[in-house]
Amino acid sequence: MTDKREQYDRRFETIDEQICELINKRKSISSKSSIPTSQLITSWSKKYDLYEGFLDGLFHHLLVEDLFKPYVDPKGFRKNIPILKSYERDNLFFTVTFVRQYENASIVNLTMDKEPLEENAESLLEFTFLELSIENNGVEYDCKDIGGGGSDGHMSHTYTVSPPLPDDMSAVKFIFTEYKEPLQRKPTGIEFVITLENEL
Known part of the structure; x- marks a missing residue:
């Protein structure tokens, strides 16, 4: 099969670069949760002869740019550092168990643990979209949720963090923010911080 990029029409080059420039400009002035209203989508689809579904998909695709961001594949295992610090809310018990260096x-x-009562089974699932960010003396970290799983009463998530955290984590803050949907940037208002100074 011929690679479409090998057949690129150079007449599009200036236009395509302008598209990239506009996307970059949009990123610099807008939050990632900003999507045009359905009325605007309908108006633009008629004005520019484009399908509404295509435009809607295009703007939603801009929300998930982070999916394409390259993340570090952990290599060279050094040690496990126990953390065992927790936060509790509405009978949900969140624990950072350890950090693998x-x-x-x-x-x-x-x-994430909850009393596995059948009538409350869905309550745990509502807390699955948790994003991690790190604060540590001004150092910038990239954090990525690399998956999780569990049962009605117990779930777990793992996150890659780069560059690596220091072995001494006394100044590190693990900040977990809940979103309604993964990568949709619609926070529920629930956020909690775990540090080594926290008491259970």
């Missing part, structure tokens, strides 16, 4: 990254492990 590699030469080029760290892996943070978060567990």
Whole structure:
């Protein structure tokens, strides 16, 4: 099959670069949760002879740019550092259990536990979209949720963090923010911070 990029029409080059420039400009002035209203989508689809579904998909696609961001593949295992610090809310018990240290990254492990009552089984699932950010003396970290799983009463998530966290984590803050949907940037208002100074 012929690669479409090998057949690129150079007449599009200036236009395509302008598209990239406008996307970059939009990123610099808008939050990632900003999507045009359905009325605007309908108006623009008629004005520019484009399908509404295409335009809607295009703007939603701009929300998930982070999916394409390259993340470090942890290599060179060094040690496991126990954390065992928790936060409790509405009978949900969140615990950062340990951090796995590699030469080029760290892996943070978060567990979520709830009394596994059948009538409340869905309550735990509502808390699955948790994003991690790190504060540590002004150092910038990239954090990525690399998956999780569990049962009605217990779930776990793992996050890669790069560059690697220091072995001394006394100044590190693990900030977890809940969103209604993954990568949709619609926070529920629930956020909690775990540090080594926290008491259970």
